[in-house]
Amino acid sequence: MTPYLNRPANRHVNSLLWIFGFLGLLLLLDLVLPIANLFFTSNWTAASAALRQPEALQALKVSLRSSGIAILTMTLLGVPLGYLLARAKLPFQRFWIALVFLPMVVPDLAGGILLLRLFGPYGPIGHPFDARNIALTNNLFGIVLVQMFVSAPFVVASSLAGFSSVDSELESAAGTLGDSAWQVFCRVSLPLAWPGIFIGIILAWIRALGEFGATLVMAYNPHTLPVFLWVKFESEGLAGAQPIALCLVLLAVIAAGAAMNLNRFTGAADVLAPVGKATKWEN
Amino acid sequence: MGELGVFTNWFGLASWLAADRDTLADAAKHAPGALRIRASHRYAVAGKTTFSLESDFQVLPGVTILRGHSGAGKTTLLRCVAGLADLRHGYIAIGEQVLFDSHRQINLPPRYRNIAFVFQNLALFPHLRVRENVAYGLRKLSAAARAQRVGSVTEAFRIAHLAERLPREISGGEQQRVALARALVTEPSALLLDEPLSSLDVRTKALIIEDLRAWNAAHHIPILYVTHDAEEARALGERVITLEHGRIAADASLREVPHSAPAHCASSVSSFQNYFEAIVVGVEAATGTVRCRVHSCGLELRVRATNCQLGSTVRIAVHAGIIPQAAAAPADSAEFGAFARPLEPMDAPATPVPD
The missing domain is CATH 3.40.50.300 (P-loop containing nucleotide triphosphate hydrolases)
Structure with missing residues (x-):
């Protein structure tokens, strides 16, 4: 006769979902509200005018150029490294993998200090260059170095995961069909791992674009967008910084959205569904 | 041998x-x-x-x-x-x-x-269509030669109609056929x-x-x-x-087992078949068949065969797929759509009939 007997069995599950939903919403306030607020309260005409100032355009150009160079270099060097870590039976494999991920856990500013100690005019690598009047800091090269330091792990990690998920029997099959190791890589391994790698590259690009702490230490000049944002905030306060922040957030949102939709568009995401295993069909 | x-x-x-x-x-x-x-x-x-x-x-x-x-x-x-x-x-x-x-x-x-290898999990390339899977090993051929080879092998393995599908969009049996075709197209x-x-x-x-x-x-x-x-x-x-x-x-x-049997009869290892020891109880020269009584159960089957002497012991091969049908059929039923190919190729289908 207790009221509990008449309750549907899943009532407990529902209360669980309600509470979790509420907790999630609280987090979303912190995650989404700032971005939404930025978009809804910005004065778009004033923002676009502020962005058309030569200094801002210059910073945008520096950011796009440096992150472009960084992402190309990271892809050319990081994808092979990811393949190596996924496929080659290296001694101390886990150690090498951990090493690649190390920069991810180094705080930004500390990373800048590390880089400066190495590549700065008095560092072991920077000094011989400095003696020949080649600077590795406070120029595009320095910015690229910093951006690669903080975002290359994304490329390597996604490549490692992507290549690991490719069934090695597929590579063997390509070999028995007459392909060399290079051809197997280009015709089987890379196309199958690519969707995941592509996401990694986009994430790395966004990370490189937004990199601030290490850049501040290593290459204050020329200003990248985040550094310029800081400069503006220091001199003009919130109102001056807002257009730059808007621009950075827009770039990141567009890149992330493009990455997700390109994947869906090509149908590459579900290419990795297993084929021919443990399926019993009537012919 | x-x-x-x-x-x-x-x-x-x-x-x-x-x-x-x-x-x-x-x-x-x-x-x-x-x-x-x-x-x-x-x-x-x-x-x-x-x-x-x-x-x-x-x-x-x-x-x-x-x-x-x-x-x-x-x-x-x-x-x-x-x-x-x-x-x-x-x-x-x-x-x-x-x-x-x-x-x-x-x-x-x-x-x-x-050497062609068909893997246990087939290893079909999931990102390539059936046609591209089959053509994979023909990289060095010209496009025309490739299309011709792919066409003939997909015809032989009855998958030509699936050419534009992805491996995950076809059935397990069809996937096996694609794997075979891909392996064999390179000759x-x-x-x-x-x-x-x-x-x-x-x-x-x-x-x-x-x-x-x-x-x-x-x-x-x-x-x-x-x-x-x-x-x-x-x-x-x-x-x-x-x-x-x-x-x-x-x-x-x-291969030696059929040879050691006393007659070159319709015993075959051409497919998934069941073997029965039987004795020839009647020869019908007009239709080119013999009637054989299976030792184990006394069932009489009419089987297409050549060179079988009356009273000789033979071995009959029956396609596995036919057996359930035969078991379900009435005793005086007519012919089954059965194939049983003997060792020496013989194109006409054998027709076992319970009598």
Whole structure:
């Protein structure tokens, strides 16, 4: 006769979902509200005018150029490294993998200090260059170095995961069909791992674009967008910084959205569904 | 056949280490196009347990079954032949072409071996359409030649209508056919199958094997088929090699069984078939059939056959797919749509009828 007997069995599950939903919403306030607020309260005409100032355009150009160079270099060097870590039976494999991920856990500013100690005019690598009047800091090269330091792990990690998920029997099959190791890589391994790698590259690009702490230490000049944002905030306060922040957030949102939709568009995401295993069909 | 059987046994039982290559070369001359495998390898599996692979046999053109329990070393041996695993000592050749020879330090990489391999999980490329999967190994051909080769092989394996589908969009049996077509389109000198059909039901399997045999009737390459299933092995192969703990335990030639039967009758190893000992109780020359009484159950079947004497003992092969039908049919029912191909090719279908 207790009221509990008449309750549907899943009532407990529902209360669980309600509470979790509420907790999630609280987090979303912190995650989404700032971005939404930025978009809804910005004065778009004033923002676009502020962005058309030569200094801002210059910073945008520096950011796009440096992150472009960084992402190309990271892809050319990081994808092979990811393949190596996924496929080659290296001694101390886990150690090498951990090493690649190390920069991810180094705080930004500390990373800048590390880089400066190495590549700065008095560092072991920077000094011989400095003696020949080649600077590795406070120029595009320095910015690229910093951006690669903080975002290359994304490329390597996604490549490692992507290549690991490719069934090695597929590579063997390509070999028995007459392909060399290079051809197997280009015709089987890379196309199958690519969707995941592509996401990694986009994430790395966004990370490189937004990199601030290490850049501040290593290459204050020329200003990248985040550094310029800081400069503006220091001199003009919130109102001056807002257009730059808007621009950075827009770039990141567009890149992330493009990455997700390109994947869906090509149908590459579900290419990795297993084929021919443990399926019993009537012919 | 008898001579080769003796030869193989002699090698298998005597020391394979003592075998000199002149004799091996002789063997190659005896059977042009045969796949010759002599392998010795020891693997550390886990800690102290080692797994050693020692085998010596020849795969003649036609279907040979390599049978053994899981872990007997079947797949390892197959991978060694294809060049996907390394062999320490041994000799692998197809006809005159040496693929691996530890003495002469010859070890061709898989891509130069011209051996087709159908993997247990089929390993179809999930990002390529059926047509592209099949054409994968034809990279060096011109587009026209490639299309022509792909067209004829997809025709032979009845998958031409699936050309534009992705592997995940077709059924399991169709995937098997695509895997076979992809492997055979390169015109390999041998075909290795690593239990590729184990997930299929008998009837689907039988139809696929039927098409494979039809293809091989024109190409005459050695086909080595690995399975752990004794039934499958008996039904499928002309020759069965049994591998136990990496050694050849039995090397019986199924092909000799029909020959040893007193008549060249409709006994066949062409597909998944069941064998019945029977006695010929009537010859109908007009229709080219004989009536046989099966020993075990007294059932009388009318079977298409040639050269059968009245009263002689024969062996009848019945397609596995027919048996459920026959069991369900009324006693005086008419003909079944059955195929039973004898050893010597005979195109007309046999028609077993319960009487």
